[in-house]
Amino acid sequence: MNRLFPLFVLATTLAVSSLAQAAGNAEAGKALAAPCTACHGADGNPTDPQYPRLNGQYRDYLQEAMLQYKNGKRKNAIMSGFMQPMTEQNIADLSAYFASLPGGKLGDLSHPPAAK
Structure with a gap:
């Protein structure tokens, strides 16, 4: 058991860091958003x-x-062109930024808010 513990710690650390990365950084997204605002x-x-x-x-x-614009599953010449140079982290950051604006929702659709 003691030999498996370091592997467990490593796996947990990697999982947590990938979740944090997937959530995006709104400040980094703001820096990328200038072309979007047009x-x-x-x-x-x-x-x-x-x-x-x-x-x-x-x-x-x-x-x-x-x-989906980046990988061609959604078709739009303008959006596909803007998304091509973006990394997955850039996209996560842009998403976090626009969702953080007033009226935006930072929520996760897999856990929608309960109906009132």
Whole structure:
């Protein structure tokens, strides 16, 4: 048992650090968001209705949508072009930033809030 304990500690550390990374960093996302604001607005709420609102979305929804633009599962020439150079961490950071704006939701869709 004592020989397995270091492996358990290592596995736990790696799991926790990957969860923290997946959550994203809103401050880092803010630094990446300048190109996004041209269409989606500085506050994630665009003035032109053809562009989706970002500040009222769940973080994990935004993250999944951006990943799908990056890997081609969602089709949009503009969004795919912006997502291609982004790393998964960049996408997690952008998602955290837009979800942190007023009206945004940092929640996880796999655990939706209880109905009131």
